[in-house]
Amino acid sequence: MKKIITLLVLLFTVNVFAQNVEFEKEFFKDNKDGLKEAKRNIEIGDKFFEQGSVFYRQALDPYLLANKFNPNNAMLNYKIGKSYLYSNYKLKSIPFLEKALQLNPAVDPQVHLVLAKAYHLDMQWDKSIEEFKLFEKTLTNYSEFKELIEDIAKQKEECLTGKELIKNPIRVFIDNVGPEINSQYPDYGPVISADESVMLFTSRRPNTTGGGIDENINEPFEDIYISTKKGDKWSPALNMGKPINTEDHDANSGLSADGQKFLIYIGKNQGDLLESELKGDSWSKPEKMNKNINTDFHESSACYTPDGKAVYIVSDKPDGSLGSRDIYISYKDEKGRWGKVLNLGTTINTKYGEEGVFIHPDGKTLYFSSQGHKTMGGYDIFKSVYDDKTKTWSEPENLGYPINTPDDDVFFVVSANSKHGYYSSFNAKGYGEKDIYMVTFLGPEKPMTLNNEDNLLASIAAPVKETVIAPIMLIKEAQLTILKGVITDDLTKKPLEATIDIIDNQKNEVIASFTSNSSTGKYLVSLPAGKNYGIAVKKENYLFHSENFDIPAIAAFQEVVKDVALKNIAVGSKIILKNIFFDFDKATLRPESTNELERLTKLLNDVPTLKIEISGHTDSKGADDYNKKLSNSRAKAVVDYLITKGISADRLTSAGYGEEQAIATNDTDEGRQLNRRTEFKILSK
Helix, strand or coil: CHHHHHHHHHHHHHHHCCCCCCCCHHHCCCCHHHHHHHHHHHHHHHHHHCCCHHHHHHHHHHHHHHHHHCCCCHHHHHHHHHHHHCCCCHHHHHHHHHHHHHHCCCCCCCHHHHHHHHHHHCCCHHHHHHHHHHHHCCCCCCCCCHHHHHHHHHHHHHHHHHHHHCCCCCCEEEEECCCCCCCCCCEEEEEECCCCCEEEEEECCCCCCCCCEECCCCEECCEEEEEEEECCEECCCEECCCCCCCCCCEEEEEECCCCCEEEEEECHHHCEEEEEEEECCEECCCEECCCCCCCCCCEEEEEECCCCCEEEEEECCCCCCCCCEEEEEEEECCCCCECCCEECCCCCCCCCEEEEEEECCCCCEEEEEECCCCCCCCCEEEEEEEECCCCEECCCEECCCCCCCCCCCCCCEECCCCCEEEEEECCCCCCCCCEEEEEEECCCCCCCEEECCCCCCCCCCCCCCCEEECCCCCCCCCCEEEEEEEEEECCCCCECCCEEEEEECCCCEEEEEEECCCCCCEEEEEEECCEEEEEEEECCCECCEEEEEEECCCCCCEEEECCEEECECCCCCEEECCCCCECCCCCCECHHHHHHHHHHHHHHHHCCCCEEEEEEECCCCCCHHHHHHHHHHHHHHHHHHHHHCCCCHHHEEEEECCCCCCCCCCCCHHHHHHHCEEEEEEEEC
């Protein structure tokens, strides 16, 4: 019995205090060749390891070969663990680091720090905090390690935040967007048009445009790819080729809401931003943004505002900065040049880094990543809403788990309807090194259980088995209208390149201008709720076309398809002036009509021989005689306005038709509204 107890004690002692086996002859007397090969592999690995964290993953293969020969060397296990921590397989670091510590608790002064970071990524919050504390005990000189100690305090706080966030996961589906876009190579940084019909992304594939390899990381240079969506299916991604892609790094940054312009990041001059525009079916040669945007420092990412009049930029320039990397905004001047950048301020920017900025098509919801706000580790994704009345940003809100994880979560974009988000991540079950995923935000109508076994976000490399009962999350619908369609010639039906002006009718200001695509005639504009919009479609030698959208501040998301057929300036051509407004039951022109009336004035000045009829129309409510009188008075009010603007009276005729020329049923509110209108018709030219 005594012998058995002694044997058990010996076995326990061997298990707890495993022997550290050095790569020396005395341990491998019968396999000198194997020892020689293992030491050679360690030398190869060390050459990469000693160059810093960027090269750690290249040290892994030779290190693992040596470890296969001798798995019980503390230092090799430590180096493998540390190398995995800087790879896409971060969580594989844990067993190697644990074993290194077991083999030799003094293997490296930083072993507790490195293991603490690995536990943090694995969401082993308490273990991580304990390892951080053990490492802190090894630091004797506070002033010498002040910055490191502050960083550790921040990471311990992140662990506590993580513990709280995973208690209340948000309800989402996370799906790989599929093999049409993703490959066996790194695919990342997706950006989308407002209606999710176009996606651009960056990839490192062997068929890179320049065919070269970045020797610093031994990987192909980045190229930009494009895919379009039909129904629910993405088309096979295509390399955008020249002139977009070059022989150097080319990465997409921001795409305009209509998918007609985009921003490109290049690695030259520490990192600069360029612009390209879709001209017909070809993208223009990228042009460098001006010196107000690009500096001698690193401009890493950017995005357009929905109206195209401003751009948000991320830069590490020290001038005017609040932290290591800040978000700025630049506005276009009257000549279309980008102005000096303005820091978004302390509500958004922190003393740490901000990155991956994206403004939603509603024009007020900013998504960005930050190291400085309340994160669960590294960069987390936040959102903040701009209040146009107070001119302030709201306190940034963490999007929550599982969108955010303990690793870096950066470059997140959201569709106009706010139902989908897109980002890149590593997952063992994906198609390649990094894939692009779609997040679907779920409403309250389907309480459900989510299984987060496949932790898709932020390059977490190994599955974390965790079944979570997810609470209901209220999803606020985006308060905007997406207006899109095709502009054509009314007779030939051929697509036209036309200008689309967006007017704030209350202010009588053109707040944005866009151009339809010359090859397809397609256009898309984003109209945030809370305004009365006039839409004017114009092209030389054509009559302008107008639309009116009065969108209440509480209006939910809607997507409106409106194809526009522009009419030639020809006798008999007729258009409805949809942005002419009168006081109720009166012929008094309201101020909101000014922009439309000015367009009509310009047309008559541009074609001085044109003679037109202005006609007024009503619905069927009220007596016939009254309706004719009201419609005639309203038509005459328009003519009188034009005369005050210098248009000769002999070119203008007014007529009131009452309810006689209905264009819709008078049995519904919608039909009656269409019938209440002002038109003009060309009588001669």
